[in-house]
Amino acid sequence: QITLKESGPTLVKPTQTLTLTCTFSGFSLSSRGVGVGWIRQPPGKALEWLGIIYWDESKRYSPSLDTRLTITKDPSKNQVVLTMAYMNPVDTATYYCAHRRPTLTYGGSAFDIWGQGTMVSVSS
Amino acid sequence: DIQMTQSPSSLSASVGDRVTISCQASQDINNYLNWYQQKPGKAPKLLIFDASNLETGVPSRFSGSGSETDFTFTISSLQPEDIATYFCQQYDSLPFTFGGGTKVEI
Secondary structure: EEEEEEEEEEOOOOOOEEEEEEEEOOOOEEEEEOOOEEEOOOOOOOOOOEEEOOOOOOEEOOOOOOOOEEEEEEHHEEEEEEOOOOOOOOHOEEEEEEEEOOOOOOOEEEEEEOOOOOEEEOOO | OOOOEEEEEEOOOOOOOOOEEEEEOOOOOOOOOEEEEEEOOOOEEEEOOOOOOOOOOOOOOOEEEEOOOEEEEEEOOOOHHHOOOEEEEOOOOOOOOOOEEEEEOO
């Protein structure tokens, strides 16, 4: 059974760096095709795709956040870490990590299992 | 970025009704589209992948169709447990954008 769980601070100050950890079980991030993505959702708003790290160490980031975002993995701990620099109040959101699975279509991709999410507020 | 426009943004229907949600992409995304269901206070759940494939364990009253820029999500017979917000997501081009969501109420 695949599970993921996000952890990290619930409150950060403007200009600080956010570090969130996604701890997972039930799969290996070294298995071909597998990835872990990050998605966030401001209160009452839509989902926003942030980035993803794949089994082969490759990473993709949202272009609008590329200069602020870093995703790394620690396979020995079954963890993926997201760091986001220069946090500001508009970054207040629930942050989710999710398991990426290749689908039937060539290059296909779906987030089939999600963590419960962690709410992060940005305020002084 | 590819813009994903969902309509309507909300709808109210009765139990047993057929519900249809539209998702339009700002450019051709082939069939690279997924649909998710999100209940209040919960994480999204994958329902449909590759535009029309039903995720394992998802009831058959849910379905998806479409291609290129126009996609449709259908609940053939609305059930009380289907009260949720539904999102489409494209994965043709970075960033893999989501639609604005459609809130379904009874």
